Amino acid sequence: MFEDMVTARYYEERLQEEYLEGKQPAFDISAGPIPGELHLAAGHEAAAAGVCRHLRDSDTVTAPHRPHHVAIAKGVDLKRMTAEIFGRRTGLSGGKGGHMHLFDPDVNFACSGIIAQGCPPAVGAGLAATKRNEDAVAVAFLGEGAISQGAFLESLNLAAVQKLPVVFVVEDNDWAISMPKERVSGVDDGSQRAGGFDMPGVRVDYDDATAVYDAAKEAIGRARAGNGPTLLEVQVHRRMGHFMGDPESYRPDEDKEAAHGRDSIERLAADLRAAGLEDDDLEEIRERARDRVDEAIEWAKDQPEPDPEEAHEDVFVNPPSGATTDEPAHELAETGGDD
Amino acid sequence: MAQKERQQAVERELTMSRAMVEAIAHEMRENDEVFYMGEDVADYGGIFDSTEGLLDEFGHDRIMDVPISETAYIGAAVGAAQRGMRPIAELMFADFFGVCMDQIYNQMAKNTYMSGGNVSVPMVLTAAVGGTYNDAAQHSQTLYGTFAHLPGMKVVVPSTAYDAKGLMHNAIRDDDPVVYMFHKRLMGIGWMPAPDGPKTPVPDEPYAIPFGSADVKREGSDVTVVTLGLHVHRALEAAESLADDGIDAEVIDLRTLVPLDTETILESVAETGRLVVVDEDYRSHGVTGEIIARVAEEGLADLEAVERVAVPDVPLPYARPMEDEVIPGTEDIETAIRSVRS
Ligand SMILES: Cc1ncc(C[n+]2csc(CCOP(=O)(O)OP(=O)(O)O)c2C)c(N)n1
Numbered sequence: 286m287f288e289d290m291v292t293a294r295y296y297e298e299r300l301q302e303e304y305l306e307g308k309q310p311a312f313d314i315s316a317g318p319i320p321g322e323l324h325l326a327a328g329h330e331a332a333a334a335g336v337c338r339h340l341r342d343s344d345t346v347t348a349p350h351r352p353h354h355v356a357i358a359k360g361v362d363l364k365r366m367t368a369e370i371f372g373r374r375t376g377l378s379g380g381k382g383g384h385m386h387l388f389d390p391d392v393n394f395a396c397s398g399i400i401a402q403g404c405p406p407a408v409g410a411g412l413a414a415t416k417r418n419e420d421a422v423a424v425a426f427l428g429e430g431a432i433s434q435g436a437f438l439e440s441l442n443l444a445a446v447q448k449l450p451v452v453f454v455v456e457d458n459d460w461a462i463s464m465p466k467e468r469v470s471g472v473d474d475g476s477q478r479a480g481g482f483d484m485p486g487v488r489v490d491y492d493d494a495t496a497v498y499d500a501a502k503e504a505i506g507r508a509r510a511g512n513g514p515t516l517l518e519v520q521v522h523r524r525m526g527h528f529m530g531d532p533e534s535y536r537p538d539e540d541k542e543a544a545h546g547r548d549s550i551e552r553l554a555a556d557l558r559a560a561g562l563e564d565d566d567l568e569e570i571r572e573r574a575r576d577r578v579d580e581a582i583e584w585a586k587d588q589p590e591p592d593p594e595e596a597h598e599d600v601f602v603n604p605p606s607g608a609t610t611d612e613p614a615h616e617l618a619e620t621g622g623d624d
Numbered sequence: 625m626a627q628k629e630r631q632q633a634v635e636r637e638l639t640m641s642r643a644m645v646e647a648i649a650h651e652m653r654e655n656d657e658v659f660y661m662g663e664d665v666a667d668y669g670g671i672f673d674s675t676e677g678l679l680d681e682f683g684h685d686r687i688m689d690v691p692i693s694e695t696a697y698i699g700a701a702v703g704a705a706q707r708g709m710r711p712i713a714e715l716m717f718a719d720f721f722g723v724c725m726d727q728i729y730n731q732m733a734k735n736t737y738m739s740g741g742n743v744s745v746p747m748v749l750t751a752a753v754g755g756t757y758n759d760a761a762q763h764s765q766t767l768y769g770t771f772a773h774l775p776g777m778k779v780v781v782p783s784t785a786y787d788a789k790g791l792m793h794n795a796i797r798d799d800d801p802v803v804y805m806f807h808k809r810l811m812g813i814g815w816m817p818a819p820d821g822p823k824t825p826v827p828d829e830p831y832a833i834p835f836g837s838a839d840v841k842r843e844g845s846d847v848t849v850v851t852l853g854l855h856v857h858r859a860l861e862a863a864e865s866l867a868d869d870g871i872d873a874e875v876i877d878l879r880t881l882v883p884l885d886t887e888t889i890l891e892s893v894a895e896t897g898r899l900v901v902v903d904e905d906y907r908s909h910g911v912t913g914e915i916i917a918r919v920a921e922e923g924l925a926d927l928e929a930v931e932r933v934a935v936p937d938v939p940l941p942y943a944r945p946m947e948d949e950v951i952p953g954t955e956d957i958e959t960a961i962r963s964v965r966s
Contacts, residue, residue, distance in 0.1 A: 372943030
């Protein structure tokens with residue numbers, strides 16, 4: 286768990302550096318080696334690490350627009366994910382998806398940048414497991430801002446009435462871009478949403494990875510045993526702007542400071558020390574994580590960019606014949622259109 | 625006063641977002657029934673600056689941040705409009721229409737018709753459109769064709785600050801539902817540099833640009849280029865560069881897709897005989913096909929050659945070389961203009 290968390294944190298620090306290259310001094314979202322939006326998850330690591338520890342490759346995870354920490358914890362290929370974020374041909378999706386759309390079928394990981402829209406496919410994965418009598422489970426990650434979405438509420442209901450092996454994990458970082466939680470939800474504790482669907486709702490406070498681990502163990506165990514879904518809300522915090530380049534002028538300074546004062550990684554490190562691990566052991570883990578991340582980033586940057594023509598591939602697995610795109614100008618004069 | 629003269633009479637230049645906001649603020653001052661609802665429109669000022677500064681003047685009651693629940697708040701705008709208010713609801717990215725499409729095309733767009741004209745829905749739905757910054761397939765679409773295809777809503781696509789203000793005044797005053805689609809790249813946002821064109825002189829006083837009046841942004845006698853949004857500026861650039869080679873292209877900015885000003889297009893094609901239609905939306909079953917069909921129906925005899933430039937039918941890819949390949953650039957437009965001339 287600790288290793289997943291420090292890997293994710295360091296990974297994003299490195300991505301941030303790379304992202305800002307070419308975007309300074311004036312921030313231009315389309316400049317530099319990584320264009321487009323970039324949502325970093327610093328402060329969210331405990332949720333992903335604590336939950337994914339209990340998952341196998343055959344279990345499904347759907348992640349939202351802020352996916353890297355979840356992908357790392359689920360075991361998505363780090364090099365190919367990085368190449369994808371850099372828009373390279375050897376990336377997970379050949380450069381077509383980018384940072385919000387990471388797909389790694391080897392470990393059953395998928396993403397969507399549309400809020401809460403990963404929930405129904407997770408229900409579908411749970412349905413497939415049930416129909417086939419497999420003990421696989423599915424986990425949908427979403428933010429606390431996403432719990433107002435129809436897709437989430439409908440998914441809770443479908444999973445509940447069908448008793449499907451699904452765990453919904455809400456990462457509560459208090460903010461949905463500029464909207465504080467009290468303005469988007471009538472309840473402070475989002476796990477209360479579970480009550481209306483007669484499923485267990487559990488909340489874990491204070492970025493506590495160990496407590497997430499314990500709660501997820503129970504929820505995933507229940508799902509695997511055929512006892513239906515659980516809604517698990519985890520308190521995390523947002524250390525940065527919503528996306529890179531977000532000036533956060535809407536956010537009170539005290540709130541930013543409070544977020545920085547709470548660090549799930551430090552908290553877990555303290556727990557591990559209390560359990561007998563030496564600082565050297567922890568440093569060794571950090572070192573290993575840094576090496577792995579640096580290697581992935583170097584590898585990714587060396588990869589070739591896709592050819593422009595590759596844009597036309599992959600719309601279909603089985604492309605229809607005669608699909609037309611760029612045809613030459615039609616000279617109507619020759620075909621009788623001109624009198 | 626004609627538009628050109630009025631524009632020349634003022635020196636003050638605004639970005640497209642400032643111009644939009646100015647019209648909204650004016651209408652809100654005039655009419656208490658106008659209010660604005662959306663995600664991050666209050667304290668943030670709109671992700672694309674579409675409501676920048678409005679919170680200060682109008683407060684949270686009239687510039688309303690809402691939960692991420694497009695079905696609920698766009699549907700609520702429909703309901704409030706049916707009670708006679710004049711809501712403006714913002715769908716942050718047009719790409720998100722999927723989560724709330726029923727409220728848009730079954731409720732907002734059809735209630736007037738299904739009620740036999742007894743119910744009106746005087747609301748504006750604003751949405752950001754467009755790519756060119758590598759945000760991939762779920763955040764880069766223009767979808768002009770989709771909205772224009774479904775009957776019952778007027779569809780507005782400004783390309784300059786002057787147009788943005790005049791069209792917004794008209795949109796808020798219109799008694800029908802209006803979809804107002806602004807291209808992110810034209811807004812003049814700090815983090816997404818705009819081309820030169822969209823920042824224009826904008827008069828202080830309110831003025832309404834009627835829907836269904838296309839604007840000839842450049843006069844020319846050889847080829848008619850019909851386009852909208854960001855691609856007006858790309859087409860103008862292409863026309864300027866071809867002028868050096870003696871090709872004189874006329875550039876028509878549609879400004880509204882519904883209603884569509886077929887007349888201006890036909891008049892131009894009658895002069896030039898050659899038509900190029902440029903769109904940042906998908907190629908098939910969309911705007912380019914519609915324009916060509918109308919010219920074929922009503923002006924076939926004038927038509928000597930035709931070409932369309934649009935996004936081939938693929939979702940917008942993320943990586944830069946592929947995004948550049950599919951979104952029409954100035955050179956693609958130049959090539960098309962040359963090709964209808966040869
Ligand atoms: C359907 C839809 N509406 C709006 C958005 C724009 N959007 C992207 S992230 C976001 C806020 C999400 O907040 P939350 O779910 O709390 O997750 P966090 O970003 O805090 O991790 C919004 C409104 C979107 N991507 N999809």
